[in-house]
Amino acid sequence: MAPPHTIPADDRSLDRYIGTILRTGMLLSAAVILAGGLLFLMQHGKEPVSFHAFHGEPAEITSVRLIAQGALRGAALQVIQLGLLLLIATPIARVIFAVVAFAWERDYLYVSISFVVLVVLLYSLFGPKGG
Amino acid sequence: MPATANTRMNVFEFSIILGLASLLAGFLGALTGLGGGVVIVPLLALGFGVDIHYAIGASLVSVIATSSGSAAAYVREGFCNIRIGMFLEIATTIGAIFGAFLAAGTPTKAIAIIFGLMLLGSAVTSSLSRKDRSTNRPPDSLASTLRLNGSYPADGIKTSYTARRIPLGFGLMFGAGTLSGLLGIGSGAVKVLAMDEAMQLPFKVSTTTSNFMIGVTAAASAGVYLSRGYIDPAIAMPVTLGVLAGAMAGARFLVRARVRVMRLVFAAVIALLGFEMIYNGLTGRL
Numbered sequence: 001m002a003p004p005h006t007i008p009a010d011d012r013s014l015d016r017y018i019g020t021i022l023r024t025g026m027l028l029s030a031a032v033i034l035a036g037g038l039l040f041l042m043q044h045g046k047e048p049v050s051f052h053a054f055h056g057e058p059a060e061i062t063s064v065r066l067i068a069q070g071a072l073r074g075a076a077l078q079v080i081q082l083g084l085l086l087l088i089a090t091p092i093a094r095v096i097f098a099v100v101a102f103a104w105e106r107d108y109l110y111v112s113i114s115f116v117v118l119v120v121l122l123y124s125l126f127g128p129k130g131g
Numbered sequence: 132m133p134a135t136a137n138t139r140m141n142v143f144e145f146s147i148i149l150g151l152a153s154l155l156a157g158f159l160g161a162l163t164g165l166g167g168g169v170v171i172v173p174l175l176a177l178g179f180g181v182d183i184h185y186a187i188g189a190s191l192v193s194v195i196a197t198s199s200g201s202a203a204a205y206v207r208e209g210f211c212n213i214r215i216g217m218f219l220e221i222a223t224t225i226g227a228i229f230g231a232f233l234a235a236g237t238p239t240k241a242i243a244i245i246f247g248l249m250l251l252g253s254a255v256t257s258s259l260s261r262k263d264r265s266t267n268r269p270p271d272s273l274a275s276t277l278r279l280n281g282s283y284p285a286d287g288i289k290t291s292y293t294a295r296r297i298p299l300g301f302g303l304m305f306g307a308g309t310l311s312g313l314l315g316i317g318s319g320a321v322k323v324l325a326m327d328e329a330m331q332l333p334f335k336v337s338t339t340t341s342n343f344m345i346g347v348t349a350a351a352s353a354g355v356y357l358s359r360g361y362i363d364p365a366i367a368m369p370v371t372l373g374v375l376a377g378a379m380a381g382a383r384f385l386v387r388a389r390v391r392v393m394r395l396v397f398a399a400v401i402a403l404l405g406f407e408m409i410y411n412g413l414t415g416r417l
Contacts, residue, residue: 015206023203037368045143062360080364088353090199091346120224125354
């Protein structure tokens with residue numbers, strides 16, 4: 001049986017970098033969502049709300065390219081949606097960082113494990129959607 | 132936007148009330164390790180009359196926010212175990228994709244009933260009392276090979292632990308991922324169950340590592356939901372901002388909080404919502 005490993009000293013700095021990535025992604029996306037939200041409330045705040053029936057969203061807020069284009073024009077809903085995309089990208093950035101950081105530590109077992117997670121994530125985003 | 136009967140509120144009032152409710156959900160979710168997501172869907176579907184598909188989309192984004200917001204604090208404090216999290220994320224992300232595919236063919240009524248059962252299960256498991264495990268046991272050989280061990284600050288003293296029953300924990304994590312993809316939740320309760328009960332990790336390590344994993348698990352489902360149109364920015368905006376603010380406050384509070392009373396209160400709320408979801412699912416009101 002292999003001797004029990006203890007946490008390498010480098011894991012503390014790994015913790016710190018991952019904390020920084022999560023915090024930065026979270027704050028950045030929150031700022032974008034907040035900006036879009038204020039814009040949205042100024043433009044549409046007085047309108048009656050109605051969200052009951054599901055009819056799907058138009059392409060302007062489901063396609064990454066159209067979201068980015070709309071956000072650059074300053075369209076409120078697309079600015080919010082861009083912030084939501086940044087939020088979804090934050091954990092993915094954390095996994096990409098883990099692949100690099102474990103490679104730096106020469107911990108190839110965890111490079112492989114992190115890489116498998118990354119492949120599964122990319123498949124979920126770009127693979128078939130199942131309807 | 133489709134026309135409905137629910138036109139009493141204007142957009143501004145809706146956003147503020149929903150934002151404040153989400154703030155409370157995020158705070159309790161971070162504090163109990165269950166995630167704000169478990170109450171967001173019933174809140175939107177039962178409280179605001181939002182279609183359950185929109186509710187699940189907003190919830191999914193909010194659980195990513197909860198995870199990123201609170202995990203950023205936990206990893207710095209040394210409770211969260213990144214290796215255990217990464218390893219188990221293989222199971223949760225594959226499960227999440229499986230769940231998202233299942234959701235495509237599942238009617239709203241069935242989702243409401245499954246959601247209600249999940250809430251009742253969460254309420255029961257979270258109200259059980261937990262003790263931190265003794266730490267002076269021989270190491271598990273699979274845990275040693277995979278380096279699924281570590282140490283954390285318990286009352287200021289560095290305390291070491293090792294994972295046990297890894298295949299059982301891994302299997303439960305696949306189930307947690309499937310629930311996440313199907314219901315748009317973080318599945319914090321099942322993740323904590325897998326680590327705390329099955330793998331016998333210390334409770335604070337389990338809750339913080341669970342929060343850490345929720346973001347990646349939810350991200351595996353979120354892209355699918357986004358492209359299907361289940362994420363509405365007008366709903367997701369107040370939910371996400373509210374949950375984020377609440378989760379950040381909850382994370383600061385956790386380190387010195389006595390979580391037992393909070394967990395019992397939250398469990399009672401979750402159980403009530405569970406009955407409500409099952410009732411509405413069976414009577415076809417959702």
